[in-house]
Amino acid sequence: MTVRPLRSDEVEAAAALAARAFFDDPLFQFVYPDPSRRLAGFAGEHAAYVRYVYAPYGVCEMAEADGALAGLALWLPPGAEVPAWREWTALPALVRGAGLRRLPAVRRAYRAFDDAMPDGRFWYLGLLAVDPEAQGRGVGSALVRAGLARADAGEVGTFLETGTATNVAFYRRLGFEVTGEIPLPGGPTHWAMWRAPDSTPDSLRV
Structure with a gap:
């Protein structure tokens, strides 16, 4: 298995993979309550995030x-x-995916995440998705590591x-600890997790 940068021509496929991975996730059941619109809605939303924010x-x-x-x-x-x-x-x-009527509720929920961001400098893991067919093969661990x-x-933490x-x-198995709860207005409660930087040399890590 190889971890490498995502190419621009892979964005659509990556967003579709993430949609499959998050189909039953509590947040995205809330954002896209209609299962028939959830895959396309999630994929379209996150393809835009990749292209215009994360890339x-x-x-x-x-x-x-x-x-x-x-x-x-x-x-x-x-x-x-x-x-x-x-x-x-x-x-x-x-x-398109959630409907215009639901947009204010979804935006309020997303703002709760923004409000929960810690102070200071840190790396933020905005999304981790593993293809359902690849679960249990160490894919998620490799990407996080x-x-x-x-x-x-860089001697900074991760949130x-x-x-x-x-x-x-x-x-938790990767060194994160729960630091609090993030109640989303009208939606599911999430956990905030933090990992302090580890200065242990690679040769000594288990």
């Missing part, structure tokens, strides 16, 4: 296994300043949010 201002990495796309990780580095209009580029996809190596090299207890356990 120009962050790091987009994929895991390749047996010549196929197996996972995706989206990161923002410490101090990233993303202009507001960049995030607005996902609004058309949100409207690649990002943690950058954070450790993320997750909405499932299974994911909390997964991230």
Whole structure:
């Protein structure tokens, strides 16, 4: 398995993979309550985020296994300043998938994530997605560890949010700890998780 930068011609396939991975996620059941519109809505929204937010201002990495796309990780580095209009580029996809009536509720939920961001400098893991057919093969761990190596090299922490207890356990195995809860207005509560930088030499890590 190889972790490498996502190419521009792979964005659509990566967004579709992420949509499959998050189909049953509590947040995206809330954002896209109609299952028949969820895959297309999520994929359109996150393709826009990749192109206009994470690709120009962050790091987009994929895991390749047996010549196929197996996972995706989206990161923002410490101090990233993303202009507001960049995030607005996902609004058309949100409207198509969630419906115009739901847009205010969805935006309130997303703002709760913004309000929960910690102070200081840190790497932010905005998305980790593993193709359902590649689950259990270490894809997610490989993608996260690649990002943690950058954070450790820069001696800064790493922050993320997750909405499932299974994911909390997964991230704890990688050194994250729960720092609080993020109640989303009208939606599911998420956990905020933080990992301090690790100065242990690679040769001594288990």
